[in-house]
Amino acid sequence: MTAPKDTLTPALPAPSGPVERAFGFKRLLEATQIVQWEADAQTRDFTYVGSQAERLLGYPLARWLEPAFWRTHLHPDDLERVLRFREEALREHEAYEFEYRMVAAGGQSVWFHDVVAVQRLDGVAAVIRGFLIDVSKRKRAEATARASAARVRQLIEQAPDAIIAARANGQIAFVNHQAEHLFGYQSGELVGGQIERVLPGQLTRQHLEVPGEQPGAVGPMTVGGSEPATARCADGRTFPAAVNIGRLETDEGLVVVTTVRDVSREVEAEQALRQSEERFRMAATLGADIIAEVNILTGGVVWFGNVDEAMGFERGAFPRTMDGLREQLHPDDRSRVRRVIARDVFERWQAVSFECRMRAQDRSYRHWTVRAAPRSDGDSRPKTFVGVCSDVTEQIVARAEALQHRDALAHVARVSSLGELTGAVAHELNQPLAAILSNAQAAVRLLDRAAPDLRQVGEVLQDIVADDRRASAIIQRLREMMRGESPSRERIDLCSVVREVREIMRSGLSMRGIAVLSEFTSDLSAVVADRIQIEQVVVNLVTNAMQAMEGLSEARLTFRVFQRGDGWQVVTVSDTGRGIAPPMLATMFDPFNSSREGGLGMGLSISRSIIEAHDGEMQAEHLSTGGATVGFALPPARDDRR
Amino acid sequence: MMEEPTVFVVDDDPSVRRSVVRLLESAGLRVEGFPSGEAFLERETPRGPGCVVLDVRMSGMSGLELQRRLHATGRPMAIVFITGHGDVPMSVAAMKGGAVDFLLKPFDDEALLAAIDRAIGRDRGWLHEQQELEVLRARFARLTPREQQVFALVTTGMLNKQVAARLGTSEKTIKVHRGRTMTKMEAGSLADLVRHAERLQVTAWNLDSK
Numbered sequence: 001m002t003a004p005k006d007t008l009t010p011a012l013p014a015p016s017g018p019v020e021r022a023f024g025f026k027r028l029l030e031a032t033q034i035v036q037w038e039a040d041a042q043t044r045d046f047t048y049v050g051s052q053a054e055r056l057l058g059y060p061l062a063r064w065l066e067p068a069f070w071r072t073h074l075h076p077d078d079l080e081r082v083l084r085f086r087e088e089a090l091r092e093h094e095a096y097e098f099e100y101r102m103v104a105a106g107g108q109s110v111w112f113h114d115v116v117a118v119q120r121l122d123g124v125a126a127v128i129r130g131f132l133i134d135v136s137k138r139k140r141a142e143a144t145a146r147a148s149a150a151r152v153r154q155l156i157e158q159a160p161d162a163i164i165a166a167r168a169n170g171q172i173a174f175v176n177h178q179a180e181h182l183f184g185y186q187s188g189e190l191v192g193g194q195i196e197r198v199l200p201g202q203l204t205r206q207h208l209e210v211p212g213e214q215p216g217a218v219g220p221m222t223v224g225g226s227e228p229a230t231a232r233c234a235d236g237r238t239f240p241a242a243v244n245i246g247r248l249e250t251d252e253g254l255v256v257v258t259t260v261r262d263v264s265r266e267v268e269a270e271q272a273l274r275q276s277e278e279r280f281r282m283a284a285t286l287g288a289d290i291i292a293e294v295n296i297l298t299g300g301v302v303w304f305g306n307v308d309e310a311m312g313f314e315r316g317a318f319p320r321t322m323d324g325l326r327e328q329l330h331p332d333d334r335s336r337v338r339r340v341i342a343r344d345v346f347e348r349w350q351a352v353s354f355e356c357r358m359r360a361q362d363r364s365y366r367h368w369t370v371r372a373a374p375r376s377d378g379d380s381r382p383k384t385f386v387g388v389c390s391d392v393t394e395q396i397v398a399r400a401e402a403l404q405h406r407d408a409l410a411h412v413a414r415v416s417s418l419g420e421l422t423g424a425v426a427h428e429l430n431q432p433l434a435a436i437l438s439n440a441q442a443a444v445r446l447l448d449r450a451a452p453d454l455r456q457v458g459e460v461l462q463d464i465v466a467d468d469r470r471a472s473a474i475i476q477r478l479r480e481m482m483r484g485e486s487p488s489r490e491r492i493d494l495c496s497v498v499r500e501v502r503e504i505m506r507s508g509l510s511m512r513g514i515a516v517l518s519e520f521t522s523d524l525s526a527v528v529a530d531r532i533q534i535e536q537v538v539v540n541l542v543t544n545a546m547q548a549m550e551g552l553s554e555a556r557l558t559f560r561v562f563q564r565g566d567g568w569q570v571v572t573v574s575d576t577g578r579g580i581a582p583p584m585l586a587t588m589f590d591p592f593n594s595s596r597e598g599g600l601g602m603g604l605s606i607s608r609s610i611i612e613a614h615d616g617e618m619q620a621e622h623l624s625t626g627g628a629t630v631g632f633a634l635p636p637a638r639d640d641r642r
Numbered sequence: 643m644m645e646e647p648t649v650f651v652v653d654d655d656p657s658v659r660r661s662v663v664r665l666l667e668s669a670g671l672r673v674e675g676f677p678s679g680e681a682f683l684e685r686e687t688p689r690g691p692g693c694v695v696l697d698v699r700m701s702g703m704s705g706l707e708l709q710r711r712l713h714a715t716g717r718p719m720a721i722v723f724i725t726g727h728g729d730v731p732m733s734v735a736a737m738k739g740g741a742v743d744f745l746l747k748p749f750d751d752e753a754l755l756a757a758i759d760r761a762i763g764r765d766r767g768w769l770h771e772q773q774e775l776e777v778l779r780a781r782f783a784r785l786t787p788r789e790q791q792v793f794a795l796v797t798t799g800m801l802n803k804q805v806a807a808r809l810g811t812s813e814k815t816i817k818v819h820r821g822r823t824m825t826k827m828e829a830g831s832l833a834d835l836v837r838h839a840e841r842l843q844v845t846a847w848n849l850d851s852k
Contacts, residue, residue, distance in 0.1 A: 427699065430726035431655045434747030438661035441751035445668035460664060467657055 035132040041125035056134055058105030075101030075109050090125050094118050099135060111139040162260040166195040168253055182262060184234040199243060200232055228263050240267045292387045299323060310391060312361035330357035330365050349374045349382050367393045428474045432467035439464045491526035491637060494569050495561045501538040502559060512546060514555040521562040527569055528637045529614050537607040541573040541630050548577030564633060572631030580622045588620055645690040647762045651675045652682050653697035662695060669755055679703035687717045691769055693761035698725040698732060709739045720761035724749060778838055781827050792819040797839035
């Protein structure tokens with residue numbers, strides 16, 4: 001029925017008189033969504049309604065003109081408010097406007113904006129006229145906007161971070177619950193206050209001013225760059241916060257939406273890390289330890305502490321890679337360290353501790369104890385290992401010296417006690433021997449006489465018997481002493497025994513310019529023996545060899561440990577001395593048999609006693625090349641013989 | 643002078659001491675045994691020839707200590723040491739102290755007897771010298787002071803004229819003194835006189851200082 005707007009064209013005849021003008025307005029109104037109406041101010045019933053009214057509510061015009069149509073078709077929610085407003089307006093105003101809903105024929109609500117003018121007769125309202133404008137679209141838009149605002153609000157409330165919206169003047173327009181909770185305020189306490197209260201000195205003009213022409217200037221911003229901002233609570237406590245700012249241009253001007261997140265824990269963690277790194281560096285710089293951070297994936301090594309100086313290298317010259325470090329390791333330690341690292345570091349990712357020797361610039365080796373632990377950023381496989389390397393060379397050297405010192409003392413004690421023993425035994429034994437010899441020779445003389453005094457000879461013989469018994473008692477006592485002194489029998493490795501003696505005698509040998517050679521068969525089975533006694537025998541052999549080479553310009557001593565065809569193990573000491581005269585070979589192990597002037601000849605005889613007590617045998621050989629080889633053989637341990 | 647020698651055996655081991663005493667007796671020697679150095683020193687100093695068979699290691703006074711004590715008495719007897727266990731420093735000390743021998747026990751009788759023989763021979767020689775010296779001292783004592791002066795100066799190789807000048811008298815007077823000195827000292831020549839002077843340790847210096 002209605003012509004479209006664009007049909008309001010000059011094709012229509014231009015109005016020329018009042019009637020025509022009125023007709024023209026009517027036409028104009030009818031072409032719009034605006035309904036012109038007129039009503040009796042007393043009855044409030046419509047007396048005239050524009051024809052568009054039919055379309056707006058779906059009721060025929062005649063219905064509109066029925067009594068109380070307007071009132072009965074008001075939306076029930078608006079009824080009371082609208083009627084009260086109208087009555088008041090009718091009394092006091094010449095014109096008014098208001099908005100309300102009416103219920104259409106289809107049951108739907110239609111929003112109207114009603115503009116009313118009141119005509120009075122003698123001060124009493126007589127006729128009211130107005131326009132009804134359908135504003136449903138606008139109202140819907142408004143409702144949608146309200147609903148979406150509520151949704152936004154809901155979203156903001158549900159956001160995990162605290163959100164504060166402020167106007168350009170810094171006044172807080174809105175905060176979410178998290179913000180109130182975070183800053184310790186009661187509900188609603190923050191709104192209307194200044195944002196400075198919670199973020200002192202954080203928001204600058206840059207954040208609060210309307211962005212200029214630059215496009216994109218309204219994008220999100222952060223406060224303070226990478227450093228956390230300082231936020232302040234209601235009780236004055238401050239905490240580090242990450243602050244993000246978004247800016248919205250609205251009808252009310254710029255709104256700054258600030259998201260605040262408490263980053264205390266991150267900052268604490270970072271500080272702790274920084275502190276521990278600092279401690280690392282401190283510990284390292286103080287010099288006791290050297291700390292290495294090893295990247296397992298790349299094999300790169302970062303040193304904390306002056307490892308270069310400690311190892312005598314130029315600055316930065318000590319290896320910075322695992323491969324380089326392996327080269328510095330003592331060859332004997334390489335496979336062991338590699339094993340430990342492969343198992344504990346690469347497979348188990350666990351802390352590891354080991355000792356090793358590292359080569360310094362001067363090619364000496366420093367003893368290190370290394371304690372290393374994986375450094376993991378999370379659950380993932382660790383990428384780095386941190387190792388604390390302590391140089392314990394001095395301690396080890398001191399320990400070795402103490403050990404050597406102790407060995408030397410033990411040796412001195414052993415040798416001197418043997419010396420004393422030899423002297424005492426010699427003295428004790430020689431007394432009865434001297435008496436026996438003298439008595440026997442006296443007896444011979446007595447019997448040589450023309451008339452021998454047989455009674456006297458008998459006395460002499462009795463003395464001889466007594467002295468002989470005394471001598472054997474001494475020997476018995478000596479045997480008991482030797483047995484009682486060292487009853488121990490243990491499984492010993494002859495190579496280690498010989499090595500120990502070699503260490504004990506080293507200084508004495510080198511002082512005499514004697515070169516020492518060693519030929520050890522490896523993997524010899526153990527023998528069961530008294531370690532101390534066997535050591536004593538080897539000491540005696542070395543002492544004899546040393547004395548045999550006294551004063552010689554070319555002196556060489558060779559230790560040999562090997563296994564004989566019959567399974568016996570043999571230790572020999574060879575010298576380049578004068579050798580052994582053939583007649584000596586038979587008797588050299590007898591007591592009092594010495595090739596040396598002033599020698600008592602007890603060394604080898606005691607050695608023989610010891611070896612025979614071990615079911616072993618002594619052996620001696622004159623070398624055609626000069627010198628002699630003297631040694632002993634011990635039977636294999638009983639288990640091995642089976 | 644040909645008095646029978648005595649062997650003194652000092653050893654704290656009774657069986658050794660008895661056997662050695664017995665051995666030496668069977669060899670026809672006169673023997674006395676002592677259980678310690680102290681016991682031996684208590685005995686009166688032997689006048690006749692002899693020697694000591696001495697054990698080095700004894701409880702109480704050691705053999706080396708006894709050796710030093712004997713030296714101090716002015717009757718240093720020849721010593722044969724015997725020991726059950728000896729070392730080089732010990733034997734060196736013994737020999738420096740004038741020991742005749744140092745025997746290790748057990749020793750052969752021949753070795754011991756030979757050593758004792760040598761020791762007694764040395765002791766006889768010492769005694770002989772001591773007796774000769776006594777004779778010379780007696781003769782020297784019979785010289786007048788002037789003759790003693792002449793004896794001392796002449797034996798330094800001075801001529802009569804020099805001696806006369808030194809003593810402030812005539813050469814002729816010196817000649818007379820010299821003749822008497824030769825007679826009293828029983829010297830057949832100037833060489834004999836010089837030898838006597840040496841043994842008596844008479845010199846011009848110690849005459850001057852008297």
